[in-house]
Amino acid sequence: MPIGRVAVVGGSITGCAFALAAARSGAEVTVYERTTGELADRGVGIALHVDRYAELVAAGYLDDTTPWRNVNGRTWLLDDGESARGRSLWDQPAAFRMYNWGQLWAGLRRRVPAEVDYRGGTPVTVGTDGEIHLPDGTSERYDVVVGADGYGSAVRTAVFPQIRPQYAGYVMWRGSCAWNHEPIDNLISICIPNGQGVMYRIPSSGGDRISWGLYSAVGGTADPRPALLALARTYFPPFWADLVTSTPESDTLIQPINDLVVDRFTSGRMLVAGDAAAIARPHVASGAVKGIQDAVAFEAACREVGPAGSWDDVLARYEAERHPAGADLVRVARSMGYAMVEDTPDWTTMTPERMVDWWAAQHADDGFGGHALGAAIGAR
Template identity: 45%
Template sequence: MGGSIAGCALASAAARAGADEVVVLERTHGRLADRGLGLCIHDGRAAELAATGALPAGIAAHRLTRRRWVVRDDTAAGPAGRVFWEQPFPFHSYHWGLLWRGLREATPASVVYRQGAAVTGVAGDGERAEVRLAQGTAEAFDLVVGADGYRSVVREAVCPESRPAYAGYVCWRGNFDARRLEALGDGGWPAESVTTVCFGGGSCVIYRIPGPDGPRVNWVLYAMPPQTGRLPFDDPTSFPPGRVTEELTAHLGALLDLEFPPYWAQVLGLTEPADTFVQPIYDLETARTTAGRLLLAGDAATVVRPHNTSGAAKALQDATAFEDAWRRAGTWDELLHAYQAARGAAGREMVALARRLGRGQVEQTPAWAAMNHREAESWWQGQLGGAADIGGQAMTP
């Protein structure tokens, strides 16, 4: 269930492992490739995933190497602000639509991919799992994989007690054609660098991504929403491009004017309203990833705040673990048990790390401007809490 990144990856994994029949049920009719969001995959995770076949070769990616942390400084720094810390950033950035297209094209021809197939419920307690479709029909399968995102119907059956929890803040997201930067100059911004603009109560990550028509600039700004009025943040549904409220648009403008170095405020100002949206930040963890003949993967299993930069890698790792469990198992029960053992705790640990990162970069921000390099490094290690890095964990060979 679900035909986006996780769904394509799990379907391909099942086909490679020897499934006789694989059916993907995707509820939308439209072109998923039109989604233009940026994302990153850690170089270490990408190498592991390429070796297993979960990340196909040839998908456009932009190399990133350094992350610079910047604050506004009206006294000493130039229009691009003052860099108070710089750290290695071994990632490649992707365009969501191009990554999905590469995964979709790599899906074996034996996989049946059905769009417009909305599922209203599943049951998986017996020897077969049943899927109930919106048009009133039902179909039976040996196994149902829930790769149907943060509003997963399969998760409702596996873990009905699990609900997405609002973190108390939102992110504004946008991207635009990188050629627009020519009007501003480069601002001392190397193409392989990520910039994090820091301010009290929030932060903004800015980097380049590949696009269908050339490089694009992608940005994600985290902050508390405006306190006036009533905005519907009780459900993890975004305000899509063209439907961002005037109140949220005005709040973004005020943040740029008051908190951002002038150059970076101008950079974000290059984004068209049609390429800007607002997403409430939620997270979710589940006590289990399998039940009966049902299995959860990707955001259906765990919703991790984006600070961890691990969403795509996690979905592809789920597919890798699924394929490995399939090849080693002699029964469905063995497969499900092995998958739960491989991915259950890993998902919960990523949720915990992203919560720490959210506290440190939005909810309880430090005095960024007073930090030196050594203090910033110590602060960062405190957020990691023993994790090796952001971007997801290495999988056990």
Template identity: 45%
Template sequence: MRDGGTVAVIGGSIAGCAFAAAAVRAGAREVVVLERTLGRLEDRGLGLCVHDERAAELTATGALPAGIAAHRLVRRRWVVRDGSGTGTGAPSAGPAAGGRVIWEQPFPFHSYHWGLLWRGLRDGMPAAVDYRQGETVTAVVRAGERAEVRLGGGGAERYDLTVGADGYRSVVRRTVCPESRPHYAGYVCWRGNLDARRAAALDPSGGEWDDAVTTVCFPGGSCVVYRIPGPDGPRVNWVLYATPPPGALGLDDPASDPTSFPAGRLSPELTEHLAGLLAREFPPYWAAVLSLTEPEDTFVQPIYDLETPRTTSGRFLLGGDAATVVRPHNTSGAAKALQDASAFETAWREAASWDGLLRGYEEARGPAGRDLVALARRLGRAQVERTPPWAAMNERDVEAWWREQLAGAAGIGGGSMEPAPRES
């Protein structure tokens, strides 16, 4: 577009930083980021992974800055408890303490620390972006051919385009898709991370698993464990999916607002439930590793999903979790947000008008987001809600089960943004 225009990006985390940078690269005259949090976003000590091919594509588009710390992963090991030892104390000696491997598959990903990834995106943001912290947006409304953003302090500002990058409780989505809201999947993930040096003393393999994601499988749930870089050295990140005790979180009411439970605030009931899962279901080594996690580094995240019938309306556009809430089983959240920003930049460069930009973005990202939601639902049902008899399965059984869950999808981690070649 020749007219650079003005853009407001609501939300200043990973998606927000990526969209703001994309808008500047595409030629926006003014870009403002409105982030409600006053604190340090980089303190969020969560792990995430990006597929190697997605990372290469995103680096080429400029959406993923080079030089951000990452840990290389090459394989995924699916393990079950084999009955050798009990409890969460010192694990039994030897590799058996880590469980019995029922399948190993390639896993070409790099893992990141959420805060370090965000900091890399924030530091790489063009100086032209006006990034405002502590700025709460209460509503967005249409104002003729523009978008009005209403602020918590009582003021209002108008822009040519407003991007909702404000997460699963998006204010912008209420205007674009008021009928859409996240749905609780019926289970949660316990998340935690710890200093990898503490886990090293327990490792019966001598560090042979450093390049692997380990998935611990048990009836009614699963848990992924992998290394990530950290501000002060490597860390072990883990995500355990299971059903919480009945009524423990008060999420059974479908009208309840989506929420999460901050680190360090687990109730005694949830803490006891987690300890029981580790003692009953986990190989001794992995139970011992997770038990090293400090309470302030442990929290519960209810699992939601959401698909929207559209990602644009008027002069509003949705990106990242504001557009689709995808269960984490896909390992695609960060890549999807960065892909959304890349598609936004491409649509801007190819469009002759605002309407053309919004139409191009919807065509590129609407179907892609809905496909990710559908795949994540299948994976969630298979790995938590309707788990197979893991311990009775061999490698061939597990591989066939996995391909059945993919149902034709190429794999996890999100798809390529490049169109598939047409058959001649």
């Protein structure tokens, strides 16, 4: 890597992975994270496809010390008005590792070398020239500025002020609650009109929990919680509805679903990564994978260019590798969101054979769980 100083704005999943990538490549790294204290007590569940996990272990970004729960299938359920847990429409093959978001973040944070200057409680703004403005009124310049600052990215706003996340027209309620039943190892998808429920088991320091989500367009109401409770009670099989309705409001959050992909991931000496660069709807289950892969690609570009090379060359390689992959995931995720929320079939007519055709029509296998690292992504 060319010798230099790298600033990473955002110290979440993508930011920690970039701090690791840049430090391993020999740079002097500063991370600016606006949150004070630990992020480890935040979040609910997050999924890693087993093949993508294996690639990230091989690249040296993840290891098996972080707790996880196994998923070896996906069961699509419909409330039949009779059975407490609903009727199975389809048992689909699926292979994921399910994490507690806070524990996954903590594992990545632990991997960031001690010589990295990780400054929590430091919200920054970024000038169009890449200058970083700190809360104490001082400014800093770096050779490269990485925007790992999520969907509202200050780095992206500096480079592409006209580009904003586009609301997809629906939300996802998320929550988690204690799981005191048998250890389930499938991802539960609950089929509802113009929406979907998802449930899976995650570890936590206080015992296993169920991380649940509910997608619906019924979210823009003035008081969304009654809408959430009514949806769960009306459409979920009673067993799963109880998990949602018994989750305290303090453990429930509402996330607007957005689409975003910037035209370029780099500009001058700035680059964007993770959710700052491309937001794929969560149906594609690859947000963490994509952010860490961006860092792996940056490290690979640094190695390819070598100490005698230029930063421009590093950023050009990063652009060529990651922009097509990010744009393609956003495309797949939109298609899945359309089929799973915006234009759902009449679930009562679905058979396992029809479910297979319905899934294939979404082209979901083109990206569900994320693309393989280094995969050549063609324009479709």
